[in-house]
Amino acid sequence: MNLQAKQMTAHVINNQSHDSLAERGLLKRIVSFREIGIFGAVIVLFIALTLINQDGDVNKFTRTENLLTIARQISMVTLLAVGMTFIIVGGDIDLSVGSVFATTGIVLGTLIKQVHMNPWLALICALLLGLLIGLLNGLVVTKLGVPAFIVTLGGLSTYRGIALGIAGGYPVTSLPVSRFYDITAGYLVIQTGRYLSIPMQVIWMLTVLAIGFVVLSKTRFGYHVYATGSNRLAATLAGIPTDRVRLFAFMLMGFLVALGSGLQLGFLKSFAPTAGSNLELRVIAAVIIGGTNLFGGSGNVLGTFLGATVVGMINNGLILAGVPTYWQFFAIGLIIIGAVVLDMQIRRRQK
Amino acid sequence: MMVSDAGSENVLRMKGICKTFGHVIALENVDFEVKGQEIMALVGDNGAGKSTLIKIASGVYQADSGKMYMAGSEVVVENPHHARGNGIATVYQDLALADDRDVSSNLFLGREPTRVLGLVDKKAMDVEARDTMNRLQIGLPSVRTEVGQLSGGQRQAVAIGRAVSQGGRVFIMDEPTAALGVRESAQVLELIKTLRTAGSSVVVISHNLHHVFSIADRITVLRHGKVVGLCEKSEVTPEEVVGLITGANIAASIN
Numbered sequence: 357m358n359l360q361a362k363q364m365t366a367h368v369i370n371n372q373s374h375d376s377l378a379e380r381g382l383l384k385r386i387v388s389f390r391e392i393g394i395f396g397a398v399i400v401l402f403i404a405l406t407l408i409n410q411d412g413d414v415n416k417f418t419r420t421e422n423l424l425t426i427a428r429q430i431s432m433v434t435l436l437a438v439g440m441t442f443i444i445v446g447g448d449i450d451l452s453v454g455s456v457f458a459t460t461g462i463v464l465g466t467l468i469k470q471v472h473m474n475p476w477l478a479l480i481c482a483l484l485l486g487l488l489i490g491l492l493n494g495l496v497v498t499k500l501g502v503p504a505f506i507v508t509l510g511g512l513s514t515y516r517g518i519a520l521g522i523a524g525g526y527p528v529t530s531l532p533v534s535r536f537y538d539i540t541a542g543y544l545v546i547q548t549g550r551y552l553s554i555p556m557q558v559i560w561m562l563t564v565l566a567i568g569f570v571v572l573s574k575t576r577f578g579y580h581v582y583a584t585g586s587n588r589l590a591a592t593l594a595g596i597p598t599d600r601v602r603l604f605a606f607m608l609m610g611f612l613v614a615l616g617s618g619l620q621l622g623f624l625k626s627f628a629p630t631a632g633s634n635l636e637l638r639v640i641a642a643v644i645i646g647g648t649n650l651f652g653g654s655g656n657v658l659g660t661f662l663g664a665t666v667v668g669m670i671n672n673g674l675i676l677a678g679v680p681t682y683w684q685f686f687a688i689g690l691i692i693i694g695a696v697v698l699d700m701q702i703r704r705r706q707k
Numbered sequence: 708m709m710v711s712d713a714g715s716e717n718v719l720r721m722k723g724i725c726k727t728f729g730h731v732i733a734l735e736n737v738d739f740e741v742k743g744q745e746i747m748a749l750v751g752d753n754g755a756g757k758s759t760l761i762k763i764a765s766g767v768y769q770a771d772s773g774k775m776y777m778a779g780s781e782v783v784v785e786n787p788h789h790a791r792g793n794g795i796a797t798v799y800q801d802l803a804l805a806d807d808r809d810v811s812s813n814l815f816l817g818r819e820p821t822r823v824l825g826l827v828d829k830k831a832m833d834v835e836a837r838d839t840m841n842r843l844q845i846g847l848p849s850v851r852t853e854v855g856q857l858s859g860g861q862r863q864a865v866a867i868g869r870a871v872s873q874g875g876r877v878f879i880m881d882e883p884t885a886a887l888g889v890r891e892s893a894q895v896l897e898l899i900k901t902l903r904t905a906g907s908s909v910v911v912i913s914h915n916l917h918h919v920f921s922i923a924d925r926i927t928v929l930r931h932g933k934v935v936g937l938c939e940k941s942e943v944t945p946e947e948v949v950g951l952i953t954g955a956n957i958a959a960s961i962n
Contacts, residue, residue, distance in 0.1 A: 575826060575827060578827075579812065580817075586805035586807040586808055587803070587806065590804055590805050594787070594816040594817030595787055595818070596816070596817045
């Protein structure tokens with residue numbers, strides 16, 4: 357009896373010391389080796405691009421205007437990639453992102469210009485449209501059982517057609533003056549000694565990032581997303597409403613896509629029905645590079661942000677180097693494949 | 708007076724269960740009972756209907772006809788949630804674990820405890836997970852280990868740990884030792900006996916008659932969807948049970 361009690365105590369102590377190792381430090385709990393690795397890649401990339409682009413007195417890469425451009429780019433991709441993280445972690449995928457982006461943006465622009473709606477009201481309508489499209493995608497996937505890949509591949513085409521149709525092929529331009537543009541895509545000016553101008557897209561991104569991080573990593577819903585993506589049958593048997601979980605993920609994606617299109621419209625003060633072409637590639641690339649498993653069950657929002665940073669910097673670097681657009685497609689495709697291969701190698705070694 | 712069920716010392720009683728899939732008769736008028744604090748083995752060849760029967764008990768399937776009683780009162784089990792609520796904890800053959808998730812997340816799959824603002828209480832989860840695994844005397848590196856990285860026996864232990872931490876009057880285990888080596892099987896069988904000692908009943912499906920005979924109190928034999936035998940372990944030999952399973956020796960049907 358005593359021996360058994362001692363063995364049990366020894367067990368408890370053993371486990372505790374192991375666990376405290378894993379729990380030590382807030383940083384270690386939020387960040388894993390994976391994210392540190394990608395962060396390292398970001399730093400290396402930044403240094404490399406800075407060195408390459410020194411042009412006499414001016415550095416093409418680190419000059420303010422370029423950094424602002426990158427910041428805005430990364431913000432847009434991250435905003436959407438947060439939604440895509442929920443979708444991929446949950447075991448699905450959404451290829452229609454770029455086309456839905458065009459549809460919600462065109463609707464937003466048309467409501468403001470043709471219907472003379474208040475831009476904020478119009479944005480709410482666009483957000484509702486995004487939710488609706490997400491709902492539609494999600495219902496076909498969960499209730500009709502059509503693989504997400506197929507459904508959203510169809511959506512890629514369908515929604516592009518809808519956007520072009522509503523716009524009549526022309527971009528929506530000459531939108532009336534409004535504070536809308538400042539709040540969606542202007543600058544947040546902070547006075548701390550000297551002026552610090554932060555693009556509003558960054559603020560929007562940080563907000564979405566923070567909320568996304570808390571929801572995915574810390575709430576019951578987030579836990580259910582991971583479970584659904586890791587083993588949908590096991591999740592169902594455990595009583596998790598996996599259909600509803602996936603449905604919400606698609607609706608969240610739709611909402612963020614609409615929000616993103618609103619920010620773009622705010623920035624350009626116009627919107628073309630061709631907007632968002634190949635956006636889904638960049639968004640998915642960000643998620644994968646960020647360490648999310650393409651097959652679901654693992655990954656996180658912070659990694660996605662780092663992935664978006666890598667994608668944004670490479671894109672920018674190629675542009676600064678004067679590389680034609682088609683090579684950028686080539687590069688992005690190669691990076692996605694490379695990231696997945698690397699990811700699979702790492703996982704294989706872990707087992 | 709409880710008209711519905713005479714044998715109220717039965718923790719679980721299934722009566723007249725029928726289930727058909729298309730034109731395949733999986734179960735035909737099956738009666739199945741489990742007494743309090745007993746280990747009931749459910750044996751039969753492939754396709755005999757064992758999995759179907761326990762899936763009905765755990766709410767994955769609904770019987771076409773028949774009734775279920777727990778401690779004398781009739782219950783309706785429409786889904787796994789109901790089953791859990793009625794005190795039926797099931798450990799499936801493929802363990803139904805999420806490999807990418809850690810031990811404590813798996814232990815609380817679908818019933819994660821929350822604290823303020825609906826945030827998951829991971830600390831409490833980890834503490835209770837550690838406690839459960841310690842009580843089962845299972846050695847684990849940490850409850851934060853990804854389940855996919857554990858050995859077969861450890862994974863089985865996590866699956867059983869989940870059933871145990873949910874609490875239950877009846878534990879159902881589908882082939883608990885099928886994928887395990889000798890030592891790990893012995894550990895799991897000890898664990899099942901511990902559950903009985905602690906006051907629960909356990910239904911064990913197994914192909915391994917050695918294991919069945921080492922822990923079962925009674926044995927129910929299914930063949931082609933029908934019950935062909937219900938015996939006290941002490942009153943029957945493994946050979947006779949094999950005879951019932953395969954139907955080679957019909958005269959050996961003992962009641």
